[in-house]
Amino acid sequence: MRGRCDRTGAALIFDEVMTTRRHPGGMQGAPGIRPDLTTLGKWIGGGLPCGAFGERTDIIALFDPGRAWPVPHVGTFNNNVLAMQAGTAAFDVYTPQAAERLNAISVDVQAPCSLSGYGAVLNLHCTVAHADSEQQLIDLVFFDLVAVSFHIARRGLIALNLAQSDAHFDAFETAFHSILAARRPLWHGAIQRAGL
16 A cells, blocks of 8 residues: 555555554554554544644645645634643553553454454444345344443444453353344344345
């Protein structure tokens, strides 16, 4: 990716708004790729709305208000001192060591489901051929998990956090496997109807 951009003169941009938390250096840090521009947001505001970007000095210089014809950068949350203070506090809590611990967690959900993603941000998928059937099965998992006090996003997004311990992850796996076992006839029927 980096080499292709260098050969063509294209800027390599990493949108790390959601992925920064997956590695102490963001997704670019894991393979050691240096982009030309990185966008950041979400947790770097400590729970408050914010966004940031940076990297190559010649690109950032385009936004310098002291230059002739600067690129304008306006926004509702620009220069939000409260968000920056909260973000500074977040960096004290979400240290590189904490990021490594959180993103080393593995959750085994087993067939007929799979997880995509990396580290602390995952998405649940069900093994059926039709999108409607897949969402219905994910809805079933969502409501069954809520009934036993586990909350994932209804669309299947699972976002882990620092407050969770190994015991929480073990309990989640146990609950998930129990749900699969209890709902096996429904899963089996959906898979048969999908022709798998």
